[in-house]
Amino acid sequence: MAAPATRKYGGLSASQRQSSRRTRLVEAGLDVLGARGLSNMTMTAVCARAGLTERYFYESFRSLDELLVAMFDAFSVPTHEAIDAALKQAPADLFERCRAAAGALIDSLTDDPRKARAYVEAISSTPLHERRAATMRAYAEVLAEQMRLLSGLEADHYRAPLRLITTMLVGGLAEAVSEWLNGMLKLSKDEVADEASRLCVAAAEALSRSKTTSTAS
Amino acid sequence: MAAPATRKYGGLSASQRQSSRRTRLVEAGLDVLGARGLSNMTMTAVCARAGLTERYFYESFRSLDELLVAMFDAFSVPTHEAIDAALKQAPADLFERCRAAAGALIDSLTDDPRKARAYVEAISSTPLHERRAATMRAYAEVLAEQMRLLSGLEADHYRAPLRLITTMLVGGLAEAVSEWLNGMLKLSKDEVADEASRLCVAAAEALSRSKTTSTAS
DNA sequence: TCATATTGACAGGATGGTCTGTCAGATACT
DNA sequence: AGTATCTGACAGACCATCCTGTCAATATGA
Structure with a gap:
């Protein structure tokens, strides 16, 4: 009985329309999350906001959680x-590179007010929490890489402590940005990035000092 | 019509029974949260676990959120x-005091396996997230106090940066503990506490160095 | 032993959200 | 124009949970 059909519509192909x-659903999700909070973010609300029927929700996502992950x-x-790009341009200096990365992170997070709200609200979702943890691990690894390269922490016995420290620094920055977005920190974007980067440098120095016995390679 | 009645039952007064x-509900909540996760933690499940009818739920809490906060x-x-007690006993040295506090925190969190699970899961709840934020602020303030006293950061212009740094350190420790509980960090309890405390000391030193121009009082 | 408080069990309505099905109207190909 | 596809609107079944009410069984004090 002929091809399973796929026709242009509104000048768009089937797959274009679907995507x-x-x-639209992802955007609507950001709107709803920002405006009404996570607990009021239901499929019904998202679809209404997107101007789409619930049927189309299932076309792209199997559950709200999947949408959340996509968001x-x-x-x-x-x-x-943005962070990668900033790092590529930054000079080979730990402070400068941290500054560039932290600045890019904060800028990227604050360029759309919905993102800020979503970033804070998002943590209150189990699947997102896992996603967030994975992202944090990735950032921690990037930071660890920078520290290894720029502060001579190549030795193997730094691995575990370095991982702990970078986890703390990245997690700490996340917490600080969250507090800053809530208006609890009376500092400018630049000051936040500056102080955070200074802390990274101090951490790297402390680390290289603490195991100084076997580093004079 | 006599008195509105209040009789002993099982050797307990009315208020004793109620409390x-x-x-029991709080304990059952911890069990359910630990065993089945936040999304499956319903009033029905908690009451069943507690061996109480849903009617009694409303006697103590108005909503699941209230129970969550109580938990x-x-x-x-x-x-x-535990942290307060540890700090009281610790000597007047920043590292030692951080060690004592961090150790007490970790010990307290790991003495009951349910706590650990709850600590990780708990973040995925909006009301709890706020509660957590308030607690973090309090801890950050305690840490800031220690830094001020033991590293000579009394000057007023330290306030904002110090607050940022302590927020990062406390938030970072929370993240690290979370990762450690997930088995992502191959370190012992003591090593976690040690490294974290060392980072606090390094942060204090960096802070006092960075504004050295006006600190020579 | 009797009366009354207290309890646990259960029933069931109300609510809110998830899904699936139908259908008329709009759009595009021939 | 005619036909087939695509779309949005709506209806409503289904389900889980919340929440309240009733009631018999039990424990207590008099």
Whole structure:
């Protein structure tokens, strides 16, 4: 009985239309999450906001959690790219590189007010919490890499402590940004990035000092 | 019509019985949260676990969120007390005091396996997230106090940066403990506490160095 | 032993959200 | 224009949970 059909519509192919709907749902999700909070973010509300029927929800996502993950990626991926780009341009100095990365992170997170709200609210979702943990681990690894390269922490016995320290620094920055977004920290963007980067440098120095017995290679 | 009645039952007064039920609900909440996760923690499940009818749930709590907050307090209060006690005994040295506090925190969190699970899961709840934020602020303030006293950071212009740094350190420790509980960090309890405390000392030193121009009092 | 408080069990309505199905109207290909 | 596809609107079944009410069984004090 002929091909399973796939016709142009509104000048768009079937897959274009589908991915456009998906995008609309993700955007609507950000709107709803920002405006009404996570507990009021239901499929019904998201679909209404997107101007789509619930039927189309299942076309792109199997559950709200899947949408949540897609929303997270929608702003965590660009953020990650911004950080990568900033790092590529920064000079080979630990403080400068931390500054560049932290600045890129904060800028990326604050360029869309919805992101800020989502970033804070998002933690209150179990699947997102896991996603967030994975992202944090990745950032911690990037930071560890920088420290290894720029502070001579190559030795193997640094691995575990370095991992702990970078986890703390990255987690700490996340917490600080969260507090800053809530208006609890009376500092400018730049000051936040500055202080955080200084702490990274101090941490690297402390680490290289603490095991000084076997580092004079 | 006599008095509104209040009779002993099982050797307990009315208020004793009520508070006992409340305790049972909190305990059951910890069990359910630990065993089945936050999304499966419903009133029905908690009541079943507690061996109480849903009617009694409303006697002590108006909503699941209220129970969640009570559960949080049930282990955050003892933890806070443990930290206070540890700080009282510790010598007047920043590293030692950080070590004592961090050790007390970790010990308190790991003495009951349910706490650990709850600590990780708990973040995925909006009301708890706020509670957590308040607790973190309190811990950050305690740490800031220690730094001020023991590292000569009394000057007023330290306030904002110090607050940022302590927020990062406390938030970082929380993240690290969370990762450690997940088995992502191959370190012993003591090593975690040691490294974290060392980072606190390094942070204090960096802070006092960075504004050295006006500190030579 | 009797009366009354207290309890646990259960029933069931109310609510809110998830899904699936139908259908008329709009759009595009021939 | 005619036909087939695609779309959005709606209806409503289904389900889980919340929450309240009733009631018999039990424990207590008099």
